Amino acid sequence: MGQGQQYFRNYRQEQSLTQRRIIVSGILVLILVGVLIGRLFYLQVIEYDRYKTKANENRVMLIPEPPPRGLIYDRNGLVLADNRPIHSLTITPERVESYSSLKKELDGILDITPEEWDAFNDKRKSYRRPYQSITLKQQLTDKEWAKLSVNLYKWDAVQVEAQLTRYYPYGEAFAHAVGYVGRITEKDLLRVEPEIYQGALYIGKSGVEDFYEKELFGIPGLSKSEVNARGRIMSELERQNPTPGSDVHLHLDARLQQYAYDSLGNYKGSVIAIDPNTGGFGLG
Structure with missing residues (x-):
């Protein structure tokens, strides 16, 4: 009888210990589930707007579109400053895996000067808008365009974009009065609103082009596009067309x-x- 009572007593103690462990484990599980539910509530309810904005920023890309520059006419309606379409080589920095490899490959196809690479690198360091393409080489010839087009499949970062460049039919005969446009520099951005000139290549440097810069430039447009994880545009969600600059009659x-x-x-x-x-x- 003594051994049976001892066995029964040990059994009751083990059963009681097991029950306490189960209760403690259940309480811990409930606490962890409560913490998890609380965290989910915090993320999905309290911080909903914040994380929704961040998700949209990663999914949606805003692409500025510079407006066509206004034309300059003489008193009889003859064009003194016009716009002509060109094709330019552009690169999206966020999609570049290795600049040294890309430079070697492009230099083997096109004649890209060290000055053009330096200008590209300067812009790359100063641009703050993500996934914005930067011009490397302007005014591609038909031969350069053809050589580049057959190799575009190799790179996600390289594109050929149609752009407008300034053309002066009368050349230097009007240079002192009409002036000219040139590449935008850091110094130029100090006298204008940098946000407005995002994506623009040129700005008036002298003469009428400089004096009437605000009127000639116009209002930039904006494209809201959906992109994938690699930054490639999947679809255009919304578009605001640019407003061309005003024409100037002299x-x-x-x-x-x-x-x-x-x-x-x-x-x-x-x-x-x-x-x-x-x-x-x-x-x-």
């Missing part, structure tokens, strides 16, 4: 200007013609 007479320019030849001098009715004048 008092200059292109034919008279050209005549004065040709007449002066290699001599230094100037020709000024003033309309007393309007105060408009032309420079030669």
Whole structure:
């Protein structure tokens, strides 16, 4: 009887210990489940707006689209500054795996100067908008375009984009008055709103191009596109078309200007013609 009672007592103690362990384990499981539910509630309810915004930022890419620059006309409607389409080689930095390899491969196909690579690297360091393509080489010839097109499948980061460049039909005859546009530099961005010029390549540097920069530039557009994990555009969700810049009509007479320019030849001098009715004048 003594051994039986001892056995029964040990059995009861082990059973009691097991029950306590089960209760403690159940309480721990309930605590962990409560913590998990609390964390899920925090993430999905309290922090919903924050993480939704972050998810959209990763999924949706805003791509700025520079507007067509306004044209410049003389008093008779002749174009002094026009836009012409060109094809340029652009690179998206976030998609580049190795710049040294990419540079070696591109240099084997196209004649890309060290200055063009330096300009690209300078822009790459200053650009803050993710997945924005940066121009490496402008005005590709038909031969360069063809050689590049058959190799584009090799790179996710390289594209050929159609862009507009400035064209001056009368050349240097109007250079001192009409001025010219040039590549945007860090110094140029100090005098304008950098956000507006995201994606733009040129800005007025002198003459009418510089003085009427705000009117000629226009209002940039914006494309909201859905991208995958590698940054490749899958679909366009929303689009706001750019507003072209305003055209500028001058008092200059292109034919008279050209005549004065040709007449002066290699001599230094100037020709000024003033309309007393309007105060408009032309420079030669």
